[in-house]
Amino acid sequence: MLKNYILTALRYFRNNKVTTLINMLGLSVGISAALIIFMMIHFDRSFDRFEPARERIYRVVTDGDGWKTPGIPVPFAQALKQNSSGIETIAPLFDLNGWNTKVTIPQGSSSPDKVFKKQSNIAFADAGYFDIIPHKWLSGKPATAFNGLYNLVLTQSTAKTYFPNLTPGQVVGKVVIFSDTLRTTVTGVVADLEAKSDFKENSFISLNTVYQTGLKKAYQTEQWGSINSANQLLVKLLPNVSKATVEHQIASIFKLNAKNEKSKHLLQPLADVHFNPDLGGSVDPSVIRNLAILAIFLILLGAINFVNLSTAHASERAKEIGIRKTLGSDRKQLIFQFLTETFVLTFVTAVFSCGLVPLLLKVFSGFIPDGLSASYLFGNPGVWLFLLALIALLSLVAGLYPAFVLSAFKPVKVLKDKQMSASGSAWLRKSLIVSQFVIAQVFVIGVLVVNKQLHFAKEKNMGFRKDAIINFYVPFDLDKPNAKKQVLKQELADIPEIQAVSLGNQSPAFNGTMTTEVNYKQKGKDIKLDVASRSGDTAYLNVYKIKLLAGRNIMASDTASELLINETLAKQIGFNQPAEAIGQFLQFNGNQLPVVGVMKDFNQASVRSVVTPLIYFSAPKFGYVMHVALQQDPATWNRAIAKMTTAWKNTYPDMDFDYAFLDKNIEKFYKEDQQLSLLLSWSAGVAILISCLGMLGLVIFMTNRRVKEIGVRKVLGASVAQIVGLLLAEFTKLLLLAFMVAVPIAWWQTNKWLQNFAYHTPLSWWIFAAGGTFIIAVALIIVSIRAGKAAMANPADSLRAE
Template sequence: MIKTDFRIALRNIKRNKSYALINVLGLALGIASALIIFAMVSYHLSFDNFHPQQDRIYRLVTEWHDDGVNRSAGVPRPLGKTYREDFNFSDYTARKVDYRRVMIAVPDAGDDKRFVEESGIAYTEPEFFKIFDFPLSRGDSSKVLRQPNEIILTERMAQKYFGESDPIGKTLRINNRTDYVVKGILQDFPVNTDVQQEFFVSYHELTLDGMDTNWLGVFSGSKCYTRLKDGVTAEQVTKALVGLSHRIYEGRDKDIWQFKLQPLSDVHFNPDFDGYVNKSYLWALLIIGLFLMVTAAINFTNLATAHAINRAKEIGVRKVLGSNRKQLFWQFMAETALITLISLVFAYGLALVILPGINGLLGTEVQLHLFSSWQLPVFLVSTAIFMVFLSGSYPGLVLADFRPVQALRNQVTQREIGGLSLRRVLVIGQFVISQVLIIGTLIIASQIRYTRETDLGFDKEAIVNLSIPDAGNAAKMKTLQHRLSAINGVKHVSLNFQPPASGSNNSTDIRYDNRPDTERWSINMKFADDRYLSTFNIPLVAGRNFFPSDTVKEFLVNETFVKNLHLASPEQVIGKRISVNGDENQGTIVGVVKDFHNYSLHSEKDAICIMPSTANYFNCSIKLQGQQLASSMAAFERLWKETYPDYVYSYGFLDESIAEFYELDNIMLNLIQGFALVAILIGCLGLYGLIAFMALHKTKEIGVRKVLGATVPQILWLFGREFAKLLVIAFVIAAPIAWLGMDRYLADFSYRITVGPGIFLSAIGLTLAIAALTVGYRSIRAAVVNPVDSLRHE
């Protein structure tokens, strides 16, 4: 019986090729999109879930509870050691401090074995590799990183630096300063881990820099991980950490500084602690994937019910010959299943073709190996069953209910197959989904355009940043600065820690005007020379710039600093003394600069303190003018290499680094644009099929109208008014849904666009234009047919 059903189904598909093709294309597009989304979401949900007892692994994080709550994934360096010594909650606790863009070299091997590693290195306590399952392929895991100047690295990096020779016992040099002996080789990390470093050096060196006792500064790269003992809860530890804060800090700081446990499963997703992707974005993608499959199913149902009249005589004959309602239903379900299976094969192939491009866009390594895990086969089977029953159930019931006498006489009416009312509802449903995606695309694109065009409070154009590898050598830095300033096309050159807006920010406490307590808010420290303001065109609003100096003597602060002190004017802070980062940096405020964004528009502007400190200049910023970029860049490289011949030259443009703040937003824009296009294509396939059906069944009506004097535009309006009305209704439903969703998206930005009526009018205008193009050709063909031929129809 099943074999017969599928044979008949195949025969029907061959007989109605255009109908089958439209359905296969629609279903394939919807399933391929859902398949890609499923693979992406599964990839992200799998991050770091391969570690044994991963539900007991946590990261310690910092919160400052004062005027609002500020958070950091970093913690004060002494926290890990104190927690380990004072409490007995954990099996293992380990500190890890990572630094990006580090030069690593094989001594005496020349330039061929000297590279700048973007992911950098991590100073790591050995317990880190007891908490996490990153096994060694060579070396003794019980001994590595326990002595000074030891390093372990991944197999991939061992191959890069040492080739086929045995790396154990050989030496790597970090930043041309310190040599480390290779003591172990790690197996290459899985792609689904947030640990990006591939070089781990013994933590011992950091115990000598004085920061290991500093409780007041938090560097974002300073992390602490712990694995709780069986039976210990996060609530118990959090309560104990409150007591630790009260013991370590004084005055108001006891309640301001709070340490919490962040589950490992939350690290990849929490934007408050630098998570890569917000989980709400993943759920939004899943909903989009479901919507696209529903859109494809609606398309199938719509066309199937419209096509049902053409099969009335077939159903009548089969009923007269003894087929019952159940047999007819399952016959149509078999046909639906065959179309779905064909679509599934096309969808899988399409997803395989598209996925490499998406991986390149996202910087991911999502894969679609059919039998690499149980999830993908289960998803494909579940999708096939879902689509078969969602698409085929209603049309199957409609066909099975035909009365044989009416069917054989061709007297089956629109009312008996669900009528236009059903198809109107289905078309509205399709275009609700399409318009929600179109509105979302327009709003995200507008916000990203706003981030590019808004005034950041400083000049970001034509500024080149060169790395300073030897910050301790002031003479070299200033010689390079002087020589760069003499190059034709160079306007200003500044030595600094980082540009005004940077992903690397140091926040610490501030004591104003010798007050007994620190302020209730933190300060963002920026080390820079006296040319910083002119290079980035940051205006002063009060006072003067600080005088050239190698150490901290004078400070510049911003307007937010003044506002946080609740002072009436910037002039009131001029001449006041402040202490930053405990009593480590003390001096006098000599000027107030206009506020500028020190991070992305997702964040509020911070209180900022700019101060000179030669020992902290790791960056050289060059402001260019004129059109001599190529010759200037060549000169920069030549002078830099003459100054630092033992290092690897690298540079970057400030506007490009700022654009990286919105990398995830651009990714979301590209994804939603692609899925909106898919939804529109599926909807257009459905519209084209329906307009062809309407044209066929209105042939005689069109002939009568033309005989009675109707013009071609009037005939076109006969088709157009139907779909225009449906699209307007879809827009009325879609607009509030899209507004609610996009309002949540924009809530992540402290500085955001105002969503006006223009975006919604553009969306409905674009949808109407696409629909007009879709139905126009087929409508015109129907409208220009000779009425004599139309009246002879049937």
């Protein structure tokens, strides 16, 4: 019996190729989207699940006033070890502050040294890290590998890169030099993690190197008020010790060492690390949730399309149903027959969708997590189980209603009336059409709002110059001064195509967290604030054209001796006028430093974030970013870059010159929003296509029902335009109804999305009008084409049967 049902289904598909292809197209979009999104969710949820007793593992994070960071003050790690209970393991993890890090492997006098450029994932750690993140030791002793200064532990793949012909045991004792200044000795090799983890470090330098060498100043080992997101701390609690208990101990430690600090220091569960973008997580749960909702909508659109086309073609199957019932088929058999047809179509479509997955993964690579490929689909049983469940569910959702409607036809009526159809379900088909176009219009309006906000963000005056600015990293001074960068700065300043050059830390706006603590104790006030910080030389303001509202620029100095503050900080301290802050003193890094100037506020990150209090101080000695302002004439830029490259090679001959334009980096702030715009555009196009296919099915149904009416009207003198207008009127009402329903939904969703931005574009009325006009115009064009074909038919053909 089942074989007969399947053969009948295949015969029907062969005889109705266009309808079958339309249904497959609609369903394949939803299935492909659902499959890829499930793969993403399944892949991301597999991160950090291999650690023993992972429910007891946490990361200490900082929750400031309007900002969050996974970083902690460096001295806190030692203080927690000395003043806490209930913690099984404490594991500091401080990134090596080396951008464009070069690794040198000495080969002795007989051969040139091996040099590896652009090395990353290098950190300072101790044995506690390996108690939490369980690497298998291949050589060396875990208990002693980190005891000495400048000790180094490598992962197996990194050891193979640096020492390709040596076994893990032979690598122990070898020398590895980082950025020409940090000479380390390998004391151990560990296996690479086979499971997926957010902790991807591959080179571990003994933590004592930070606390007992010249790195102390660079890492601010005594500064409780300085927080860098690169300095993290993992802890593993003892069994039955609560998170709240340890957080209370952490608060007590900060209260003792960082008095009046407003920030909170909390424990972030390991399971939350991958899914918290505010704390450096690579996945935003809201994005996954929205993608899942999108997949559901696309599946529903395909299912609605299937229902509409099935019922619209009911008249073509009426005689078949009548004959089957006359020959003895009961309703249950007919329902099972139609459900089998739906299942076969869905199954074939799912196979087709699997073939689309590799292509879609490439098209939407910006949304796809690193490491997720088509092999994850074909090699993961969980994904296949999901696909089978989706096929079964979609077969029921799309097939039940048509099956019940078609199987309900009465044999006598359908055999007598050749035009018998599911006319009683017309209201439902119209409702489904309206629903389709509501979804399509919401997508289109969403595209317009997202693009308008992106334009606003890119064109917004951020308070500093961002065009024709080049940034690049220079080798970071680790434990001894390096004069090369000052030589390079002077060579750059002598290039005619360059307006100004500054050496410091980050640009005015960047994706990261750099905060410090200042204290104002004057005029009866005692105000302690966590503030953003920038540092560098005296040319910084000139490069970025940052305006001073009062006072002057700082004087040249190797270390902080004067401060610039922004107007937000001046207001938070209590000064109504910027000039009032000049000459006041702030405690910073243990010193009372005078405020000599007040800068006009500028955005320190994307427009998602409000302008926060900020200080600028002199510290070119520890600068690692070169800020170069080119001439405004783009014709001179290539010459300037060529001369900059030559200057770089003269100073750092064995390192590549990597640079970036600041405005391009700022555009990356909105990478996720640009991806959202692309996704919505794609989704809107698909929704419009499926909705118009559904509309086409309804037009076919209505014109088939009214073929004699159209013939009579033409005989009585109606023109083609009048007949088309008559048919368009009903569909126009449906489209206008869809628009009225879509506008409040779109306004609610887009307004909610815009609230994620501290500074955003207004929701203009023309966005909704444009979105609605576009959808209605496209739909009516489709209707007009099909209605025009019916209106131009020869009335003699339609009236001959009468």
